[in-house]
Amino acid sequence: MKRIGIFCGGFSSEFDISISSAKAILASIPKIYDAFLIVVRRGDWRVVYKNEECPLDLNDVTFAYNGEKLDLDYGLVYIHGNPGENGKIQAFLEMKQIPCINSGALASELSFDKWFCNQFLRGFNVPVAKAVLLHAHKIVSAEKIVEKLGLPVFVKPSDSGSSFGITKVKTLEELPQAIDAAFQEGETVVVESNLSGTEVTCAAYRGDGGVKALPVTEIVAEGEFFDYRAKYEGKSQEITPARISEDMTKKVQDLTISIYKILRLRSVARVDFMIVNNIPHVIEVNTTPGFSPASLVPQMIKVQGITNEDFWSEIIAIETA
Numbered sequence: 001m002k003r004i005g006i007f008c009g010g011f012s013s014e015f016d017i018s019i020s021s022a023k024a025i026l027a028s029i030p031k032i033y034d035a036f037l038i039v040v041r042r043g044d045w046r047v048v049y050k051n052e053e054c055p056l057d058l059n060d061v062t063f064a065y066n067g068e069k070l071d072l073d074y075g076l077v078y079i080h081g082n083p084g085e086n087g088k089i090q091a092f093l094e095m096k097q098i099p100c101i102n103s104g105a106l107a108s109e110l111s112f113d114k115w116f117c118n119q120f121l122r123g124f125n126v127p128v129a130k131a132v133l134l135h136a137h138k139i140v141s142a143e144k145i146v147e148k149l150g151l152p153v154f155v156k157p158s159d160s161g162s163s164f165g166i167t168k169v170k171t172l173e174e175l176p177q178a179i180d181a182a183f184q185e186g187e188t189v190v191v192e193s194n195l196s197g198t199e200v201t202c203a204a205y206r207g208d209g210g211v212k213a214l215p216v217t218e219i220v221a222e223g224e225f226f227d228y229r230a231k232y233e234g235k236s237q238e239i240t241p242a243r244i245s246e247d248m249t250k251k252v253q254d255l256t257i258s259i260y261k262i263l264r265l266r267s268v269a270r271v272d273f274m275i276v277n278n279i280p281h282v283i284e285v286n287t288t289p290g291f292s293p294a295s296l297v298p299q300m301i302k303v304q305g306i307t308n309e310d311f312w313s314e315i316i317a318i319e320t321a
Contacts, residue, residue, distance in 0.1 A: 001034040002073040002320070004101070005047070007089050009040040012081025013164045013185065020292035022078045028308035033316065040079060040089070061096050074320060076101045076267075077108075078288050081160060085288045086112040101319045102267035103287045111263055111285045115158040115190045118282060124262055126255070127281040129192040133158065136183055142175040149193040155179055157186030168194075195274035195281050200242045202256040203270040203289060203297050207314040211260050213253035214300035218242035219272075238296060240303045244275070252280050259285060267315050270297060 008022030009015050022037055029035040037048040038056055045056040047063040049070075054063050062071045075093045077084040077100060084090075087108030090100050103111070111117050118128040132145050145153070155178040157165045165185035167178035175191075182189040199219040204211055220237040242249065256271045263269075263285065270289035273280040289297050301311050 001032065003070065004029065004033050004035040004074045004076055004316070005038045005072045006035060007038045007040055007075060007077045007079055007084055010079035010081055010084050011040075011042060012079075012160060014080040017290060017292060018078060018080045018084075018288075021080070021288075021290050021295065024291050024293065024298070024308070025076070025078060025312060028312045029316065030309060030313045035076075040083070061093075061098060072098050074099050074101050078102075078291070080288055080290070084108075085286075086159070099320070100266075101316060103263075103265045103269065107264045107266070108287050111265070111269070111287045113159050113188075114156055114284050115188065117263075117285055121259060121262065121282055121285075126259065126262075127279055129154075129195050129281060129283075131190050131192045134179060134189040134191065136187060142172055142179075145175065145191050146172055149191060152194045154192045154194065155182050156190050156192065157182045158188040158190040160186035195276050195283070197274045197276040197281075198242075198244065199272070199274050199283075200244065200252055200280070201270055201272045201296055202252050203268055203300055204253075204256045204260040204265075205268040205311075205315055206260075206266060206318050208318070211257045213256050214297070215240050215303045216242040216244065216249050216252050217296050217300060218244070238299060240299050248275065248278065248280075255280055255282075266319055268297060268311075 006022045006026055008018045010018055026035055026037060039046050039048060046053050047056050049065055056063050062069050075098050077089045079085055085108060087105035090108050091105035093100050094105055110120060115131060115133045122128050130149055132148060134140055152168055152170045155167045155169055165182045167181060169175050169178045179189055200216050201219060202216045203214045218239040222236060252273060259271050260269055265287060270286040272283040274283055291297055298308060301308060
């Protein structure tokens, strides 16, 4: 049996969400594979194998079980944030010549950074919000930001991959505090102009016959936007299929597939959009979208009429061929 190590946990604020996603994926992987979790903490990577825990030897990426030294045939990185969603573990696995089932190091790092990803996609004529990038060591006045972007604006950690630290700012006076909060989660911050419209999201994956799009989901947040509470604490309506026309649904799905190919993604990825004046604008790209019971992709899979097991069976068969 081929062994698949699912890397989860990580160093971000979404440690527990990653564990939940990884456990759901583990339960969905066909039994023809020997799959298990690898929980990543700072200075402590532990394999959970057949109800036992043991350290992962990072020198040769092996672990001991019943006196036997076992290695990995494949890695599946499902860490929301550092060091997985940003491609660091993927790069480590590449150096160790261990194939990765999901997006590689370059695609993951590019997609992870909200500023770089959206500016890269802008070069392919993909609609995105106007934005300003901030560095902690460079002072930019709030007045100049508002002069360029107007109000309201969204302030986000650009390089954290987390749902934490995101603020919708309606007044000039609120902006400095929102920027400080975002810098608590990352080293760079992006301030984006407000996109007002219908928020939707769509996932794509590479399966039999090429890249496929799942049904589109409409997001109706109870609060100002789709933040951590809306995502994981039920503070939103998630309507699948989205209440948009067939033409718009196809437009969103086609754009999702196009972005998937432009960024050279693998496995499953989700793209979030705001439809403004009948034009889908990209909000962000997620290469490790949540897969917990409360997450969006499992809802899309259910509406598609397939099981989680069939979904991951198809992905793994393609990505390990």
